[in-house]
Amino acid sequence: MDTTRILDGKALAKTVQSRLRSQIEAALPQRNRPPGLAVIRVGDDPASAVYVRNKERACERVGIASFGQHFPATATAAEISAKIQELNDDERVDGILLQLPLPAHLDAVALLLQLDPDKDADGLHPINLGRLTRGEAGLRSCTPAGVMEVLKAYNIDPSGKNAVVVGRSILVGKPMALMLLEANATVTVAHSRTQNLADVVAAADIIVAAVGRPEMITADMVKPGAVVIDVGINRVGDGAGGYKLVGDVAFEEVFEKAAWITPVPGGIGPMTVAMLLKNTVEAYLR
Ligand SMILES: NC(=O)c1ccc[n+]([C@@H]2O[C@H](COP(=O)([O-])OP(=O)(O)OC[C@H]3O[C@@H](n4cnc5c(N)ncnc54)[C@H](OP(=O)(O)O)[C@@H]3O)[C@@H](O)[C@H]2O)c1
Structure with a gap:
């Protein structure tokens, strides 16, 4: 396999992290404290536990202090709210992240609204989504920001190109479409009601x-020479009683037609974490 056409998110995430480490080292003498990121986790979702651990390790590598808080699945909205207020007021904390999904009795939208928008490390607060819609500066959603960073690093300019985003979630699809639009792509958003998805793609x-x-x-859905970005992360059986991770793209066959393609794992996943750290450092330097 000719791997020169693989968009290596894992390697790029390392480059971004070392740049952030240098920025932090340069700012430390004036600031007298490192940047701080607080991750609030509620309940015992095993995937969330892994994600949060990865984020905390990444923070440690670049020199960001972690202020994690793990609540039991029975935690009340009032308890989480009180924690959010405390972190909003804590001057050592530049970024706050509410790890989703939350247990069913908690309203993620209402809780996200309580975050200080300028500490919203995940870029999911309505104020930051509004800033994105208006093309104003603000903290950007990490996964689509990671996609844009990959395109930039590989000199893939979306300007004037037809970009198709499959998925319209508030976490990925919608902010992704807005970021591609901001970069002057002609954007189509497909979803579960899209007719003739293959033709659209x-x-x-x-x-x-x-x-x-x-x-x-x-x-068969991919135009020869297309750039293919796979955000999906799916656990499937590996045929030996265990599991493996695959994306939303049939990598092996699409690789043959694409000009560029991201792998899963090692593509957008590590870039999402890198963008979380970048948002935290941006909030710290501001
Ligand atoms: N790499 C990362 O760091 C990262 C970060 C976040 C998410 N992810 C992964 O990305 C994937 C999407 O996450 P999400 O949070 O956006 O998921 P989501 O909230 O479940 O949204 C999925 C979207 O896909 C659309 N869809 C479902 N079936 C479809 C079909 N047959 N044809 C076309 N569209 C279809 C849905 O359409 P409707 O709106 O019509 O229902 C919806 O808009 C997941 O695999 C997730 O694990 C990865």
């Missing part, structure tokens, strides 16, 4: 798959 110069369906984007 086939018109794309840039495809971003953010669906959560293993390998649903197949080679």
Whole structure:
């Protein structure tokens, strides 16, 4: 396999992290404290536990202090709110992240609204989504920001290109479409009600798959020479009683047609973490 066409998010995330480490080292003498990121986790979702651990390790590597707080699944909205207020007021904390999903009795939208928008490390507060819509500066959602950083690093300019985003979630699809629009792409957003998805995707110069369906984007849907960004992370059986991670794109076959493609794992996943750290450092330096 000719790996020169693989968009290596893992390597790029390391580069971003070392840049952040240098920025922090340069700022420390004036600031007298490192940046701080607080991750609030509620309950015992095993995937969330892994994500939070990865984020805290990444913080340690670049020199960001972690102020994690783990609540039991029975925690009340009032308890989480009180914690958010405390972290909003804590001058050592530059970024706050509410790890989703929350247990069913908690309203994620209402809790996210309580975050100080300038500490919203995940870029999901309505104020920051509004700033994105208006093209104003603000903290950007990490996963789509990670996609844009990959395109930039590989000199792939979306300007004037047909970009098709498959998925319209507030976490990925919608902010992704806005960021591509901001970069002057002609953007189409496909979703579960889209008719003739294969035809819609086939018109794309840039495809971003953010669906959560293993390998649903197949080679016959992809225009030769397209740039294929796979945001999906799906656990599937590995045939030996264990599991493996695959994306929303049938990597092996699509690789043959794409000009560039992100792998899963090692593509947008590590870039999402890198963008979380970048948001925290941006909030710290501001
Ligand atoms: N790499 C990362 O760091 C990262 C970060 C976040 C998420 N992810 C992964 O990205 C994937 C998407 O996450 P999400 O949070 O955006 O998921 P989500 O909230 O479940 O949204 C999925 C989207 O896909 C659309 N969809 C579902 N079935 C479809 C179909 N057959 N054809 C076309 N569109 C379809 C849905 O359409 P409707 O709106 O019509 O229902 C929805 O808009 C998941 O695999 C998730 O694990 C990865």
